[in-house]
Each structure stands twice: as structure tokens, then as C-alpha cells.
Amino acid sequence: MENQIPGGAAVNRYKILWRVFLIGNFGLGAYMFAQAGKKERVKLKTEAPVEVTPTPTPTPTLTPTPATTLTDDEELIFTQPTTRPVIVRQPIPEDQQRELFKWMLEEKRKVKSNNREEKLLIDNEKAILKEFLCSKSIPSV
Template sequence: MEPSPSHSATPPLPSKESLIKRYKPIWRLLLIFNLALGGYMFAKSRKKNMTMEDRGDAKTGLEESKAAVKYPFAPTATIPFVEEPLIPIVATKPVKVQEPIPEDQQRELFKWILEEKRKIKPKNPEEKKRIDEEKAILKQFIRAKSIPKL
């Protein structure tokens, strides 16, 4: 038995339509949305520029004449409005003054730091020299009768 042409194993052919034609409504929607967004942004910036130009002490002729009667020495020239950047006001907390650490605790701390410095393995002679200098300073603080206040 031969297979009938309707039961053939060939996959269906992809449509000859291009992707642009297939997704035409989506393309149109994207284009309209982008144009609307651009128009909105353009109008908003233009409105902002116009309101900045309109600010100031510009008056109409009638208002200007009334102002001249009330204030005969008032300048008639308008002062351009310069918008200053807003600086946020940050509430600062008062600084807590810590109690000084007692000398015996400072000595214990210096001893601990000295032990940690002794555990460090230097990688080069400069680092070894620096660590030795730091250890010498720590030993001086530990042996001193009084520790300087910072």
C-alpha cells in the first residue's frame, strides 16, 4: 500500500508573509505610542520653558500704571527669574561624645594588636620593616606609664 498524499510526512510550509506584515498591528501600536510619548515630552519641555519666561515681575499696562502711582520710585525694568537648585535640608543628629577608654583597657587592646602583628607573615623586606616599626610603637605604648589621650 502506498501512502496517500494527505498523510505525507512533510511539515507545513511557513507562510510567505513577512514578519512586518504579520505583526502590522503591533508595529502600528508601537509607532503611535512612541509618537505620543515624544509629543508629550516636547510639549512638557516647551510648557516648562514658557512658564520660566513668564515668571518675574512682568505686569500689564494697567497694572504698571497703578504700580507707578503707588510706588513712584519703583523700577519698571523686570528682573529675570533665576531658578536656584534646591538643596535638601538634612537634619543632623548631635554628635555623641564617647567616654574615654580606661588605660588598662587601652593596654589590653595594644597587647592584642601586638599579638595580631606578630601573626602576620610579611611578603617582602619593606613590609617586614613597616610591621617591625608598628610593633615597636605598640611596645612603647604598653610599657609607658601613661598612655596619651587622643
């Protein structure tokens, strides 16, 4: 039996497969870019627009520079910083704190340090955790 040598280059022989592969990759890339843009647009829509209430504008005491000169149509708007309410949580019981400290100590023991400073830092943290575990009462935060 004689070996048959296929005619033409591999690209020409599988031209249809190459085309399908390239079109599929371009389609996948376009889909991925479209989804990323869609997420950004949804994110912008869900953000609540900041409402600026008109307040009496005090006159600035500094003389404006040419770059910050205001026209007659524009006004300076000063807004008060918004503060978030502080969430007061229930204190964690002492036995749960001790369990948490024990877990943290075990995790610190598992950490492999890369250099001397990191090893000293981990050793110091472990020493603090051991002090908390050996003490009679745990300080509240």
C-alpha cells in the first residue's frame, strides 16, 4: 500500500473549520465586552443620584484665581458631609472570644513566613494572642 500525501496546506484543507473557530472566538469576545459594558450601565443606573439642596452660599474669603472664576450663572455649592449612623452591636461573650483567639492562634501557627521581619511580626501576634488566652478576663473592644 502506498502512502497518500494530502494535497494543499493544512489551512486550505481545514478552511471551514478555521473560519468557524475564528468567528466563534470573535463572537465570544464581543459577548464578553457587551456584558462588561452592561454591568457598568446597570451599576450607574442603580446608584442613587445625589440631590443637592440649595443652601445660602457664603461668599468665599479668598480671592478666586482665574481658573476658578465663576460666571454669573454658576454658584458655589457647599454641602454638609453625610454621616452614617453607628451600628451598636451586642458584645461577644467571653467564651466565644476565647474560641476565636484559639482559632486565630492556630491559623498563625500554620502561616509560613518568607523573611525575618514577617516571622517576627507573626511571633509578636502569637504572643499577644497567648496573653489574651492566659489572662483571666478578656478586654472588651
